[in-house]
Amino acid sequence: MMQTLSIDNNERLQLSPLTIPSRLLLGPGPSNAHPTVLEAMNTPPVGHLDPAFLELMDEIQSLLRYVWQTKNQWTIAISGTGSAAMEAAIANTIEPTDVVLIGVAGYFGNRLVEMASRYDADVRTITKPWGQVFSLDELRTALQTHRPAILALVHAETSTGARQPLEGVGELCREFGCLLLIDTVTSLGGVPLLLDEWGVDVAYSCSQKGLGCPPGASPLTLGPRAIEKLHRRQTKVANWYLDMTLLSKYWGEERTYHHTAPINLYYALREALRLIAEEGIENSWQRHQKNVEYLWERLENFGLSLHVDKQFRLPTLTTVRIPQGVDGKAVARQLLNEHNIEVGGGLGELAGQVWRVGLMGFNSRKESVDRLLEALQQVLHEQR
Amino acid sequence: MMQTLSIDNNERLQLSPLTIPSRLLLGPGPSNAHPTVLEAMNTPPVGHLDPAFLELMDEIQSLLRYVWQTKNQWTIAISGTGSAAMEAAIANTIEPTDVVLIGVAGYFGNRLVEMASRYDADVRTITKPWGQVFSLDELRTALQTHRPAILALVHAETSTGARQPLEGVGELCREFGCLLLIDTVTSLGGVPLLLDEWGVDVAYSCSQKGLGCPPGASPLTLGPRAIEKLHRRQTKVANWYLDMTLLSKYWGEERTYHHTAPINLYYALREALRLIAEEGIENSWQRHQKNVEYLWERLENFGLSLHVDKQFRLPTLTTVRIPQGVDGKAVARQLLNEHNIEVGGGLGELAGQVWRVGLMGFNSRKESVDRLLEALQQVLHEQR
Numbered sequence: 001m002m003q004t005l006s007i008d009n010n011e012r013l014q015l016s017p018l019t020i021p022s023r024l025l026l027g028p029g030p031s032n033a034h035p036t037v038l039e040a041m042n043t044p045p046v047g048h049l050d051p052a053f054l055e056l057m058d059e060i061q062s063l064l065r066y067v068w069q070t071k072n073q074w075t076i077a078i079s080g081t082g083s084a085a086m087e088a089a090i091a092n093t094i095e096p097t098d099v100v101l102i103g104v105a106g107y108f109g110n111r112l113v114e115m116a117s118r119y120d121a122d123v124r125t126i127t128k129p130w131g132q133v134f135s136l137d138e139l140r141t142a143l144q145t146h147r148p149a150i151l152a153l154v155h156a157e158t159s160t161g162a163r164q165p166l167e168g169v170g171e172l173c174r175e176f177g178c179l180l181l182i183d184t185v186t187s188l189g190g191v192p193l194l195l196d197e198w199g200v201d202v203a204y205s206c207s208q209k210g211l212g213c214p215p216g217a218s219p220l221t222l223g224p225r226a227i228e229k230l231h232r233r234q235t236k237v238a239n240w241y242l243d244m245t246l247l248s249k250y251w252g253e254e255r256t257y258h259h260t261a262p263i264n265l266y267y268a269l270r271e272a273l274r275l276i277a278e279e280g281i282e283n284s285w286q287r288h289q290k291n292v293e294y295l296w297e298r299l300e301n302f303g304l305s306l307h308v309d310k311q312f313r314l315p316t317l318t319t320v321r322i323p324q325g326v327d328g329k330a331v332a333r334q335l336l337n338e339h340n341i342e343v344g345g346g347l348g349e350l351a352g353q354v355w356r357v358g359l360m361g362f363n364s365r366k367e368s369v370d371r372l373l374e375a376l377q378q379v380l381h382e383q384r
Numbered sequence: 385m386m387q388t389l390s391i392d393n394n395e396r397l398q399l400s401p402l403t404i405p406s407r408l409l410l411g412p413g414p415s416n417a418h419p420t421v422l423e424a425m426n427t428p429p430v431g432h433l434d435p436a437f438l439e440l441m442d443e444i445q446s447l448l449r450y451v452w453q454t455k456n457q458w459t460i461a462i463s464g465t466g467s468a469a470m471e472a473a474i475a476n477t478i479e480p481t482d483v484v485l486i487g488v489a490g491y492f493g494n495r496l497v498e499m500a501s502r503y504d505a506d507v508r509t510i511t512k513p514w515g516q517v518f519s520l521d522e523l524r525t526a527l528q529t530h531r532p533a534i535l536a537l538v539h540a541e542t543s544t545g546a547r548q549p550l551e552g553v554g555e556l557c558r559e560f561g562c563l564l565l566i567d568t569v570t571s572l573g574g575v576p577l578l579l580d581e582w583g584v585d586v587a588y589s590c591s592q593k594g595l596g597c598p599p600g601a602s603p604l605t606l607g608p609r610a611i612e613k614l615h616r617r618q619t620k621v622a623n624w625y626l627d628m629t630l631l632s633k634y635w636g637e638e639r640t641y642h643h644t645a646p647i648n649l650y651y652a653l654r655e656a657l658r659l660i661a662e663e664g665i666e667n668s669w670q671r672h673q674k675n676v677e678y679l680w681e682r683l684e685n686f687g688l689s690l691h692v693d694k695q696f697r698l699p700t701l702t703t704v705r706i707p708q709g710v711d712g713k714a715v716a717r718q719l720l721n722e723h724n725i726e727v728g729g730g731l732g733e734l735a736g737q738v739w740r741v742g743l744m745g746f747n748s749r750k751e752s753v754d755r756l757l758e759a760l761q762q763v764l765h766e767q768r
Contacts, residue, residue, distance in 0.1 A: 012447075013450075014662075015654075043402060063397055066395040069391065079464055080468065084464065271401065277398065347641075
């Protein structure tokens with residue numbers, strides 16, 4: 001048979017082995033992975049039901065509970081990047097026609113709206129200018145008006161650099177009988193997070209920011225009230241790959257095969273979490289805070305201004321206003337091409353108005369700030 | 385603030401760096417990755433919009449077209465494992481109430497049924513005993529009866545080791561005006577596949593089998609007829625993360641941000657595909673065929689019998705009947721624990737009846753067969 005096959009070789013590229021420039025990733029993510037995390041990832045894969053792998057899954061679960069400060073049994077890593085974990089949170093909590101109230105003060109609030117509507121939620125929104133956050137009073141009024149089944153808020157809005165305070169929101173949600181669902185994509189590992197103390201019912205994150213791991217295995221946690229809602233569903237979860245009623249049987253005692261996990265990314269995630277446990281989560285938060293304050297000081301001393309009020313600024317991601325007359329895109333391009341430093345541009349409403357500078361995980365170091373400022377000063381000097 | 389935080393250290397495991405046993409993975413997947421693939425994966429990540437990364441995405445697209453033998457423009461890697469690519473194929477082609485005809489002769493045919501029903505398809509099935517395949521006549525009769533919008537078949541049924549012949553099926557689907565959707569999870573790279581010549585409209589696969597890459601970035605391709613159906617949809621694709629109307633703008637010229645890609649897995653996939661292009665896809669198919677025939681010969685000489693008729697056996701995965709009186713699970717466990725060799729057990733209808741032995745990608749080598757047979761003879765000798 002083989003002899004008669006006619007093979008089309010048009011797309012048979014003859015490539016050299018991979019060469020990728022070495023970048024300092026100070027954008028909104030991914031951030032650089034810790035060297036020992038890459039080393040762990042390089043371990044040859046084993047099977048997804050190998051006893052050694054199942055033990056590693058348990059370790060990941062424990063350490064995720066630790067970094068999130070939760071006792072939630074259903075704390076796992078989704079086999080996809082942060083947006084997959086976001087969709088898992090949505091898909092497993094929303095039933096068609098549920099009223100879902102979403103706080104929108106940035107790009108990822110809008111993404112929640114888009115996703116929730118695909119799961120046939122009755123979506124309501126409260127909005128704020130990008131870079132601001134909601135007060136408890138504003139949330140109370142909105143809950144009174146909309147009486148949602150779920151309140152969804154972005155703890156760390158990656159598009160604006162604003163931190164939504166969560167103290168008291170969980171109690172409010174219990175008062176109004178709704179679940180509290182939180183986006184912690186840009187906060188986990190780098191920003192104080194006390195899920196249980198704050199009464200958060202559902203949260204998700206990613207691996208490539210505060211955890212300092214490559215992207216592709218993304219934390220998700222469901223508390224008892226969320227699980228109860230899931231068990232009460234009249235309809236199956238509309239998304240098979242992300243269905244926690246199935247995934248919980250693979251991560252739980254049954255070990256029932258669901259899908260093949262991205263084995264090597266779990267190796268990496270386990271090592272990233274191990275490093276944080278070694279450092280201590282509160283020390284990681286303090287390190288992020290200390291280094292970002294140094295960044296703010298250096299930027300402001302250089303004459304740049306920051307987009308978010310100091311009290312609501314994230315320690316992981318800073319939005320820097322692009323000075324008038326400066327071509328922000330050209331600056332970012334020059335930083336990348338000439339200095340191998342990535343910073344992000346503005347998204348949505350802030351497109352063209354800000355740079356987004358991340359100091360996350362392994363990259364939250366004084367040297368990152370020094371290297372960025374030196375390059376930025378040089379580039380802006382040339383531009384002017 | 386930090387001083388007043390009360391941290392729960394109960395789940396703060398104090399772990400040593402990762403140690404994972406080195407296994408020869410001869411189960412249904414993952415298979416061992418080629419060493420240079422692991423090396424490529426170890427390259428520090430860059431951003432998902434870095435020009436160097438966008439170039440790599442183009443290379444992956446070309447090489448996927450080559451290994452699948454298709455000209456389909458929409459040929460990409462999904463940011464998840466094989467089941468995510470399966471769900472992407474389903475989500476992007478099925479509209480609610482579509483009649484979807486699925487050939488079920490194994491576990492993954494059933495998975496297609498389960499997924500399609502979650503996307504509100506009107507699912508019809510044709511069935512065969514596990515290990516058998518459908519004839520063109522049987523498919524014609526079923527198409528006449530059900531008049532589906534989509535016919536879904538599993539090219540390589542991972543649960544049975546059977547290869548569904550596809551020659552002529554594409555023409556049949558055109559005659560009946562339906563799309564042909566194919567599961568190539570256990571065939572891509574190891575089993576002859578000529579998507580365009582066979583008139584396949586939609587196909588998906590994984591990275592960790594015939595391509596010899598770690599799991600987590602999974603090929604998906606949509607041909608012109610599938611794209612036309614997608615553009616004609618009355619409703620949005622129900623799955624946001626896997627929505628090809630959005631993903632095609634990231635993989636296409638627009639380069640619009642959708643989600644953060646699992647960067648390092650794309651490095652690995654690019655290297656795995658590069659190695660196949662270097663070898664030549666037809667040479668890879670021949671290598672798989674030659675080595676599996678050696679496996680069959682060795683197994684049969686040893687007195688074991690194979691579950692699938694020779695003409696329909698996959699070159700990538702072989703189902704071996706467990707001899708009467710032998711505890712199949714105990715044998716597999718002993719192979720793993722004492723010989724560091726993974727083989728799979730039976731799934732579903734074949735649970736307890738067969739072992740599943742994969743020779744895929746980098747593992748399709750004479751030495752794999754020799755090592756397995758030596759260990760298997762020893763274990764079975766001890767068992768008897």
